[in-house]
Amino acid sequence: MSETLTIKDLCVSVEGKPILNGVNLTINRGETHALMGPNGSGKSTLGNAIMGHPSYEVTSGTIELNGDDLLEMDAAERARAGLFMAFQRPMAIPGVKLADFLRHATTNVRKPDRKEGEELIPMREFRKELKAKMEQLKMDPEFARRYVNDGFSGGEMKRAEILQMAMLRPKFAILDETDSGLDVDAVKLASQSIAAISQDKGGGEEMGILIITHHDKLLDQNTPDFTHVMLGGRIVETGDASLARELYTEGYDRIRAAYPQAAALEAELVGV
Amino acid sequence: MATDLAEPLTDETGVGEINKYDFVTQTTGVFKARKGIDREIVAQISEMKGEPEWMLDFRLKSLEIFQSKPTPKWGGDIAIDFQDIYYYLKPTSEQGRTWDDVPAEIKETFDRLGIPEAEKKYLAGVKAQFESEVVYGSLQEDLGNKGVIFTDTDTAVREHPELLREYFGKVIPPHDNKFAALNSAVWSGGSFIYVPPGVKIDFPLQAYFRINAESMGQFERTLIIVDEGAEVHYVEGCTAPMYTTESLHSAVVEVIVKKNGRCRYTTIQNWANNIYNLVTKRAMAYQDSLMEWIDGNLGSRLTMKYPAVYMMEPGARGEILSIAFSSKGQHQDAGAKLVHVAPNTSGRIISKSISKNGGRSSYRGLCKVEDGAVGSKSSVVCDALILDPKSRSDTYPYIEVEEQDVQIEHEASVSRIGEEQLFYLMSRGLSEAEASSMIVSGFIEPLVKELPMEYAVEMNRLIELQMEGSVG
Numbered sequence: 001m002s003e004t005l006t007i008k009d010l011c012v013s014v015e016g017k018p019i020l021n022g023v024n025l026t027i028n029r030g031e032t033h034a035l036m037g038p039n040g041s042g043k044s045t046l047g048n049a050i051m052g053h054p055s056y057e058v059t060s061g062t063i064e065l066n067g068d069d070l071l072e073m074d075a076a077e078r079a080r081a082g083l084f085m086a087f088q089r090p091m092a093i094p095g096v097k098l099a100d101f102l103r104h105a106t107t108n109v110r111k112p113d114r115k116e117g118e119e120l121i122p123m124r125e126f127r128k129e130l131k132a133k134m135e136q137l138k139m140d141p142e143f144a145r146r147y148v149n150d151g152f153s154g155g156e157m158k159r160a161e162i163l164q165m166a167m168l169r170p171k172f173a174i175l176d177e178t179d180s181g182l183d184v185d186a187v188k189l190a191s192q193s194i195a196a197i198s199q200d201k202g203g204g205e206e207m208g209i210l211i212i213t214h215h216d217k218l219l220d221q222n223t224p225d226f227t228h229v230m231l232g233g234r235i236v237e238t239g240d241a242s243l244a245r246e247l248y249t250e251g252y253d254r255i256r257a258a259y260p261q262a263a264a265l266e267a268e269l270v271g272v
Numbered sequence: 273m274a275t276d277l278a279e280p281l282t283d284e285t286g287v288g289e290i291n292k293y294d295f296v297t298q299t300t301g302v303f304k305a306r307k308g309i310d311r312e313i314v315a316q317i318s319e320m321k322g323e324p325e326w327m328l329d330f331r332l333k334s335l336e337i338f339q340s341k342p343t344p345k346w347g348g349d350i351a352i353d354f355q356d357i358y359y360y361l362k363p364t365s366e367q368g369r370t371w372d373d374v375p376a377e378i379k380e381t382f383d384r385l386g387i388p389e390a391e392k393k394y395l396a397g398v399k400a401q402f403e404s405e406v407v408y409g410s411l412q413e414d415l416g417n418k419g420v421i422f423t424d425t426d427t428a429v430r431e432h433p434e435l436l437r438e439y440f441g442k443v444i445p446p447h448d449n450k451f452a453a454l455n456s457a458v459w460s461g462g463s464f465i466y467v468p469p470g471v472k473i474d475f476p477l478q479a480y481f482r483i484n485a486e487s488m489g490q491f492e493r494t495l496i497i498v499d500e501g502a503e504v505h506y507v508e509g510c511t512a513p514m515y516t517t518e519s520l521h522s523a524v525v526e527v528i529v530k531k532n533g534r535c536r537y538t539t540i541q542n543w544a545n546n547i548y549n550l551v552t553k554r555a556m557a558y559q560d561s562l563m564e565w566i567d568g569n570l571g572s573r574l575t576m577k578y579p580a581v582y583m584m585e586p587g588a589r590g591e592i593l594s595i596a597f598s599s600k601g602q603h604q605d606a607g608a609k610l611v612h613v614a615p616n617t618s619g620r621i622i623s624k625s626i627s628k629n630g631g632r633s634s635y636r637g638l639c640k641v642e643d644g645a646v647g648s649k650s651s652v653v654c655d656a657l658i659l660d661p662k663s664r665s666d667t668y669p670y671i672e673v674e675e676q677d678v679q680i681e682h683e684a685s686v687s688r689i690g691e692e693q694l695f696y697l698m699s700r701g702l703s704e705a706e707a708s709s710m711i712v713s714g715f716i717e718p719l720v721k722e723l724p725m726e727y728a729v730e731m732n733r734l735i736e737l738q739m740e741g742s743v744g
Binding site: 051052053054055074075076078079080084085087090091093094095096101102104105108109112116117147148164168 | 691
């Protein structure tokens with residue numbers, strides 16, 4: 001039976017201000033979805049709400065993973081249930097080595113019932129796996145000894161996010177502008193890596209991925225099965241890969257004209 | 273949803289936080305002085321130890337100074353009834369020479385603290401103080417052959433009077449402060465180290481000690497003399513069990529580092545929540561020498577401790593790294609002092625404090641450049657991390673400069689554990705408690721990495737224990 005992430009009529013507020021106004025989205029494991037839309041349309045908000053950021057208040061609607069209510073879970077429980085988000089601007093955690101953090105995270109996600117203080121996955125096993133994944137991502141092994149995102153360049157941060165995804169092998173991943181701030185070669189590498197990880201059969205099944213992007217490069221290797229356009233806190237149109245192409249070549253004028261109500265909400269939200 | 277850090281915490285008593293050390297081993301003390309402090313008690317302590325006349329005089333003079341000085345009004349709230357404390361307790365009549373001679377109940381205590389491991393690892397470098405007296409000590413032969421003296425201070429008074437008379441009470445005289453005077457009057461135990469010229473000890477010398485009798489103060493006295501071109505790293509670890517009544521720990525540590533010498537003094541202290549920890553630590557660093565204090569303070573009701581380096585001659589350097597962790601009912605008033613007496617001396621203070629669950633951490637530091645100490649450099653960095661809105665952090669930097677051509681830098685930062693950091697770690701499967709603990713460990717990492725491996729591990733474990741049950 002296929003596994004599914006289901007979002008129904010989702011409304012989300014931040015600091016009392018409504019950002020999402022009824023989002024419907026279903027992602028099956030193995031599918032690639034692109035989420036596009038102008039700045040401020042609510043794309044990152046959707047990602048954060050799915051992942052369980054406490055500042056994003058779900059005022060109505062549901063988010064379920066294989067029928068389990070994710071809204072009942074905190075971010076850690078969602079991660080253990082198989083959810084992952086690569087952040088646009090991941091937080092620095094000074095003094096904490098990437099490898100130590102990742103060993104902890106990997107253990108928790110692979111053994112969701114682990115209690116605090118219980119054994120982590122064996123160091124040797126972990127190191128071997130980490131080293132292999134870093135090689136695939138063309139990362140210097142020394143990188144694992146650096147403090148999490150502390151003083152990382154934009155490209156390093158994004159690569160570290162992809163590395164985490166590779167290690168955690170989630171069922172569903174949200175990639176929030178993982179291509180922003182990267183040069184052409186770096187985007188290409190990221191795109192290939194994401195494709196390799198998401199199609200990896202080693203973990204059992206393929207991943208379901210939601211790629212939030214403004215560009216086409218990330219989608220080169222990750223051809224979307226579905227492309228969603230977000231405007232004014234709603235998904236207003238869904239198409240295939242050709243819709244993504246249309247949007248990054250021609251922009252959102254046609255969409256705004258077609259959905260004046262959402263466009264009016266957008267204007268209100270971004271204060272135009 | 274994540275639990276709000278401001279919510280009442282599950283741990284009401286604070287006892288759970290250091291339950292690992294929450295045990296009191298029964299001891300059959302051979303001698304316990306009556307409660308209180310007066311000439312008779314002080315004379316009795318001196319007599320029990322079979323001390324020479326000069327030490328008795330020193331104690332009695334110190335007692336007068338103690339009695340004449342008022343209790344400090346600054347720092348923390350000191351509510352001690354000095355007449356309700358035992359000042360001397362001798363657990364065994366003879367000092368243990370070998371491990372076999374050590375009483376079983378004391379071994380049990382050490383076992384629970386993991387001391388035999390350290391003993392194995394560091395061979396004979398271990399000196400352990402149990403209550404007021406060093407009960408077990410062994411000295412690596414190799415050290416003895418090099419002329420190194422590593423013994424308890426009581427023994428040193430008897431066996432090395434020439435060194436003691438020259439240096440004892442010279443770095444920190446009894447009139448320095450009320451608690452230095454108290455220690456000078458009733459001191460017992462502590463370590464004495466002398467490292468002869470040019471001798472470099474390449475493993476840390478260690479001492480473990482703990483307080484283990486209700487209402488009993490511990491007044492150890494440590495004196496370290498690092499002669500010209502010599503090097504030593506001394507490590508002091510301390511854990512204490514829980515009590516129901518007030519308890520006082522008031523140590524004095526004096527260090528002399530001569531020309532081109534190096535000394536590092538590392539302390540990790542985890543006191544029970546009812547203990548007053550009022551310690552005076554000071555080093556005098558001479559030409560081109562280096563003195564380093566690494567000071568980790570956890571627990572206690574009130575800690576007041578400001579390790580100092582007096583840079584007495586040109587080229588002397590002082591470095592002080594301080595970590596304070598305060599939780600419910602605890603006040604850490606910790607910091608450091610750098611005193612530039614001579615030209616071209618340099619000092620650095622790095623202080624990190626963590627406050628949680630209503631705890632209060634204060635940084636109190638002094639940077640002083642005396643007249644004539646041209647070309648001196650001092651830098652102070654203090655960072656505070658506050659875990660919840662009930663907790664508090666303060667900074668009291670004192671700067672006194674009597675010279676023009678000097679460089680003094682002071683930076684301070686206060687941060688709170690950010691929701692964004694917590695969310696980031698949690699989104700990778702770490703529970704809220706694990707995430708907080710990891711952020712705190714990262715915060716003190718720059719200091720922990722300076723510790724010997726097993727102390728670094730212990731420090732991280734203590735932090736984890738402190739963090740347990742701190743979030744919903």
